[in-house]
Structure formats: structure tokens, C-alpha cells
Amino acid sequence: MTYEIYDPFKDRPDKVDSDRWLEQEGWSEFFGIGGEESDLRIRSYRRIVKGGREEYIVDVWDLMHGSPFVKVDNIGELMDLLARWAPAVQAAALVYVLDELQSYRLDRRGVVEAVTAKAAWGATEGAQALVADEREQAARRRQVAAQRKAAPGAVTQEPR
Structure with missing residues (x-):
């Protein structure tokens, strides 16, 4: 052929x-x-x-x-x-x-994250749980940034 x-x-x-x-x-x-x-x-x-x-x-x-x-x-x-x-x-x-x-990074639209979310929270609730978790992590990062700004030189534990 x-x-x-x-x-x-x-x-x-x-x-x-x-x-x-x-x-x-x-x-x-x-x-x-x-x-x-x-x-x-x-x-x-x-x-x-x-x-x-x-x-x-x-x-x-x-x-x-x-x-x-x-x-x-x-x-x-x-x-x-x-x-x-x-x-x-x-x-x-x-x-x-x-x-x-x-990979050590999290991607809310990633295959691994979607499968994990479905396993942990179910197929219909997985996406909502990923978004809620992402918001929570962003809030923690803002909180740490605000603490650093308020007290320069202070050691603040990074959120996980």
C-alpha cells in the first residue's frame, strides 16, 4: 500500500x-x-x-x-x-x-485533578469542590501576603 x-x-x-x-x-x-x-x-x-x-x-x-x-x-x-x-x-x-x-503544580482543569476530584467528591460535585479549594488556597495566599506587608521581616508560614 x-x-x-x-x-x-x-x-x-x-x-x-x-x-x-x-x-x-x-x-x-x-x-x-x-x-x-x-x-x-x-x-x-x-x-x-x-x-x-x-x-x-x-x-x-x-x-x-x-x-x-x-x-x-x-x-x-x-x-x-x-x-x-x-x-x-x-x-x-x-x-x-x-x-x-x-508535576508538583496543580491545574484546576488538569486530568489528574479532575480524576482525583471525581474520586473524592463524585462526578457532579468534583468541579465545584476544585473551585472551592482553589478559592480557599487563594485566600490563604492573600492572608500571608497581607501579614508580610504588615510586618516586614517577620517569618510567616506558607500555606500548603
Whole structure:
């Protein structure tokens, strides 16, 4: 099986948005692995050409850059291509979670924090508990800052 590099934007006018151009050319999003915020994701598009035949294009993205599009002629080739790339997307997602587990910072929108909040407070109350905890920590930081300002040189215990 060979894959063809394909540039769907070669005839696109300068002022036309990429997504709009793809639509105008008959392409519609078909299937993807990984979301917009994923470290690595795959997108595919499908269009129907003369005679009712389907064709597909696929690109791979990290957070900043996309690969050239690869064109495949049928659903079987698309599934083969996705199967080849899916392990890389899964590995990137796993590495992201492991990196987050090892981080000492708290991110209220982080995966680890969301899972922990759901485990501690339940799925519906987890987000509220995270926000309340963040407010409490911010209040402690303001209190320590006010104490330092009121008594310069005094040693104040940092909030945890």
C-alpha cells in the first residue's frame, strides 16, 4: 500500500479560511483520534467524487504543527493508516497523563485533578469542590501576603 501526499489548499485564494476551503472542495470531517488539546491527534476528511466513489485525506497534528495531508482511496486504506498511527496517539496521551502525575503544580482543569476530584467528591460535585479549594488556597495566599506587608521581616508560614 502506498500513500500519496496531497495538498488540498494548492488552489486556495489567500483570504479564504482553510476549513471553509475544505468544505467548498467537498471535504467534510470524517473521523479523528485525539482532541484539539491532545499532544498528538489525527484528523480525516471524506468527499464523494464522480461516480459516487469516496476518497479520504488524513493529517497528523501535534499542539503546533500539522503534517502534510495523505490521500487514500478507500475506507480500508483509511482504517489501515489510522491503525498505524493510533498507537502513537495513545502513547502521547499516556505520556501526558504520566507527566501530569509527576508535576508538583496543580491545574484546576488538569486530568489528574479532575480524576482525583471525581474520586473524592463524585462526578457532579468534583468541579465545584476544585473551585472551592482553589478559592480557599487563594485566600490563604492573600492572608500571608497581607501579614508580610504588615510586618516586614517577620517569618510567616506558607500555606500548603
